[in-house]
Amino acid sequence: MKFLIAAALLCALPVSHAMSASLPAPEGDVVLTITGDIQNTNKAHTATFDLAMLQALAGRQAIMETPWTNGATEFDGPYLKAILEAAGAHGKTLRIKALNDYSADVPIGDATDYETILAVKMNGKPMSVRDKGPLFMIYPFDKNHELYNEKYFSRSVWQIKEIEVVD
């Protein structure tokens, strides 16, 4: 019996390692690149994602008001936590970078403690760069009202292109 268990564990180890390191290559245009302290890569030392890969991850739809939109707006996208898990990220801080080179340092707790998403759709439509897309970091202002302040507004980066995982 002990032999069987040991054999099963031995077989499972390489599989689990392979699963943790496997990240399929994107088939469409890359919209997000994760660099830094990550375990799962698919291009050089980075994890790259296209829209389809992001939409396949666990996420949420939420209707809320934000300082950058008029009235109640629906956002839809994967959880930041799910994206970081897919990339095998290990760090304390995320440096979120936008297309115009704006960046904001965000504690990784913002991804694990809250249902923060990287919105890929606004009001049911994909977001173009002109609409603050392709990715917009949205805090759960609808669930955690205490987040509705300048501290989190400055972390709500839009037109995201890259996340660097740093210590």
Next chain:
Amino acid sequence: MKPELIESREAVHNAGKATRYLIAVSIGLMVALGAAFAHLATRQNTLQDGIREDALWAVYQLDRESRTLAYATDRLAGKSTVDPDELKALSLRYDILYSRLSILDNSKYASFFETSDTFRGARVQVRAAVVGLEPAFNRIADGQSVDHATLVAASETLGGLLSITESLLSFTNASVSAARADARDEVMRLQQLSAIVVLALGCSIGLLILNLMRQLRIVQVTSRQLER
């Protein structure tokens, strides 16, 4: 009734009247103090400061993106041949600038800016300039080639846009500074008013205590007179 007792009765009557007046004044002062604190709390909770700072940031971003696009366009307009990747990057810069237009139209900033003709005029001019460039940049985004004259024309339009965004940034900065100073003055005025009301309330309570002590003394004197 003895003349001393009549005198005491008058004194007690007057002191009672003064007490009632002092109580009324104290209540009035307490209400005024409560109102001042309530106004101060409301003033602090309106998030106006945040909106003003965000509005300034939005205009700064608009100016920054206009400048980046203007320089990039100017550089490409000066070249004889333009690489497709450079055009793609230029198209991205235009899209980023375009995205800033919606921030200017944001209703939250409107409450701060809409009273100003200068801001309304500048916003219309900015929108006209950016939207006017849209057909050319849409062609670039579609992968079509653009001729040298189009880039030169875009560069000239962006040069004009820059002067507007510069003025808008100066105006916004001045407006935010003025609004911040006004808000600070208002808070200072409220604080001074509160201090005066607290002082008056203290005086009123002090007088009330003195008056009650006087009443007590008269009652004691009267009591001794009745015992005789």
